[in-house]
Structure formats: structure tokens, C-alpha cells
Amino acid sequence: TMNKVDCGDRSRAQWTHELDKLIVEIMCENMTHEKKTGGGFDETSWNKILCEFNNRANLNYDKE
Known part of the structure; x- marks a missing residue:
């Protein structure tokens, strides 16, 4: 599963082997x-790659 870690005013993704x-x-x-x-x-x-990644992983990440 994907967890987010609080990094001040933003949350940061924790990448898993599966997401890699x-x-x-x-x-x-x-x-x-x-x-x-x-x-x-x-x-x-x-x-396009980001959009496809978000669709397949059921996430909503951006490039930031």
C-alpha cells in the first residue's frame, strides 16, 4: 500500500517496490x-506517463 509521510506543509509519497x-x-x-x-x-x-501511472496505481500524484 502507498503511505504518505508528513513533511511540513506537504505530504510525500513512500514508494514501494511494486510502484517502482x-x-x-x-x-x-x-x-x-x-x-x-x-x-x-x-x-x-x-x-502522459504520470496520468497512466495514476490510473493504474489508483493514485493522484503530480510531478512536484
Whole structure:
């Protein structure tokens, strides 16, 4: 399960092994489909990856 830790005025995600695997899986799925800049994903691609991650993990995280 995903827990959040209070860090002052913000809460911070505690990543699990399962969430690590999920984000890597989604990134790999998008490697050939998305635009990359300088060897990395562009902002539009990161937004799609984040949206897919939130959908699959039933979370509501942002890039902050």
C-alpha cells in the first residue's frame, strides 16, 4: 500500500517496490511511442506517463 509521510506543509509519497516496477513498466511502454529530448522524455510524454501511472496505481500524484 502507498503511505504518505508528513513533511511540513506537504505530504510525500513512500514508494514501494511494486510502484517502482509500475513506473518503469509504463516508461518502457512509452519508449518507442513518445517524443524524447536529449535521451529523455519531453514534458508532454511525462504528463502522459504520470496520468497512466495514476490510473493504474489508483493514485493522484503530480510531478512536484
